[in-house]
Amino acid sequence: MSPDDSTAQPLRSDAERNRGRIIAAARTVFGSDGLGASMASVARETGVGIATLFRHFPAKEDLVAAVFADRMDAYADAVDAALGDSDPWRGFTGYIEAACAMQAADYGFADVLTTTFPTAKALEKRRNEAYQAMLWLIDRAKTAGRLREDFDPADLVLMHMAVAGVVNATGEAAPDAWRRVAAYFIQSFEAPARGSLPASPEHDALYRAMLRANSTGDTAPEPSKGS
Amino acid sequence: MSPDDSTAQPLRSDAERNRGRIIAAARTVFGSDGLGASMASVARETGVGIATLFRHFPAKEDLVAAVFADRMDAYADAVDAALGDSDPWRGFTGYIEAACAMQAADYGFADVLTTTFPTAKALEKRRNEAYQAMLWLIDRAKTAGRLREDFDPADLVLMHMAVAGVVNATGEAAPDAWRRVAAYFIQSFEAPARGSLPASPEHDALYRAMLRANSTGDTAPEPSKGS
Numbered sequence: 001m002s003p004d005d006s007t008a009q010p011l012r013s014d015a016e017r018n019r020g021r022i023i024a025a026a027r028t029v030f031g032s033d034g035l036g037a038s039m040a041s042v043a044r045e046t047g048v049g050i051a052t053l054f055r056h057f058p059a060k061e062d063l064v065a066a067v068f069a070d071r072m073d074a075y076a077d078a079v080d081a082a083l084g085d086s087d088p089w090r091g092f093t094g095y096i097e098a099a100c101a102m103q104a105a106d107y108g109f110a111d112v113l114t115t116t117f118p119t120a121k122a123l124e125k126r127r128n129e130a131y132q133a134m135l136w137l138i139d140r141a142k143t144a145g146r147l148r149e150d151f152d153p154a155d156l157v158l159m160h161m162a163v164a165g166v167v168n169a170t171g172e173a174a175p176d177a178w179r180r181v182a183a184y185f186i187q188s189f190e191a192p193a194r195g196s197l198p199a200s201p202e203h204d205a206l207y208r209a210m211l212r213a214n215s216t217g218d219t220a221p222e223p224s225k226g227s
Numbered sequence: 228m229s230p231d232d233s234t235a236q237p238l239r240s241d242a243e244r245n246r247g248r249i250i251a252a253a254r255t256v257f258g259s260d261g262l263g264a265s266m267a268s269v270a271r272e273t274g275v276g277i278a279t280l281f282r283h284f285p286a287k288e289d290l291v292a293a294v295f296a297d298r299m300d301a302y303a304d305a306v307d308a309a310l311g312d313s314d315p316w317r318g319f320t321g322y323i324e325a326a327c328a329m330q331a332a333d334y335g336f337a338d339v340l341t342t343t344f345p346t347a348k349a350l351e352k353r354r355n356e357a358y359q360a361m362l363w364l365i366d367r368a369k370t371a372g373r374l375r376e377d378f379d380p381a382d383l384v385l386m387h388m389a390v391a392g393v394v395n396a397t398g399e400a401a402p403d404a405w406r407r408v409a410a411y412f413i414q415s416f417e418a419p420a421r422g423s424l425p426a427s428p429e430h431d432a433l434y435r436a437m438l439r440a441n442s443t444g445d446t447a448p449e450p451s452k453g454s
Contacts, residue, residue, distance in 0.1 A: 155407070159408075161393045162390070162393050165389045165393065165395065165396075166389050166392065168392065169388040169391070170385075173433070173436035174433055174436045176425065177427075180385065180427055180428075181385050183423075183424045184382075184412060185411060189411070197407050197410045198403065198406040198407045200404075200407055201397065201401035201407075205401040205404075209396060
């Protein structure tokens, strides 16, 4: 909105209308195809030329940030709700169920959870805040003796990658299959640990994996399916 | 080989040479891109025309069957080795580690484990034999009281889908991350169960999901990344 439209509903310009239409179309495209969907397919879905699309969003990350700002808010809210639960373990498992449900409902958001976008500052800021809150959630569940001591924050990223594999593979054919997988994860996270675990990936390695998920998205063939 | 070449190394015809080259190229392409790789990309990698490729392999399933015949044998051998272990639980967990390792080493084979190819008869026959042996492996581990009673054979398919998600997302950046995920699964499968589980997907639903993984491979955009 411009500074002078505080009293009346503003007439939106063509540019503003286009921007809204692009975001809505991108939400549909990312939601069904994931973040790997090309800018060209977003332009097609919107019914605008690719030049128009790039004028509004110079990089795909800008578009991703605009599309998922509200999802990221909902995600951060879920983490806050989990921290608000008086039972640390119920809070922790509630977070897992809520986050996986968001992931299952939206392929694009599933990618947001396991991909990093260094130049999408606002999105990364929200994600980092949520991550800090999640570390607190993990600490609290460990202190209460309910979460195994060797649980690593990276395990949540791995779990989301795993759930994405199930959601992508089962799709509409078995849309609730991920719930059973999430339940298995929760039971294996519960203290006391039933056995030792191979080391979790180094922070830098996992970060590279998350960058990789981003950078391969628009250009490289998908490892398991493709063009 | 033709009936008359039993004493001498046969001179292979161009057609036979081409067939061998196509299989080798397809192994490379499927191994890095998964079964979703297009027939066109296999033709490019081989350096033959698409018409030549389709003359040798009228359907992608035929090519998949030719490429993965030996992997499927190795997989069936791993199941047999697991059944040969005198300790039912060690056999069961050894199977999981071996099968996931095969999956991590070869994106294409990962897809074979979670996709069904109704018209690739020989491949499906081997897979069904391995499946029957796996049912025996599960039964044995339950009878020994080491595998939770509510474990469902479908859980192995879900686990492979989950591990595929981790392998695809981490790739070379964190190539051993799947091992930690497999260990979590094994610990959650161990008896006694730590809690109840949501119902596993119906057999028919999971079969549809496996068909879906096949049919979307060559034509539809990948849910999480894409063209």
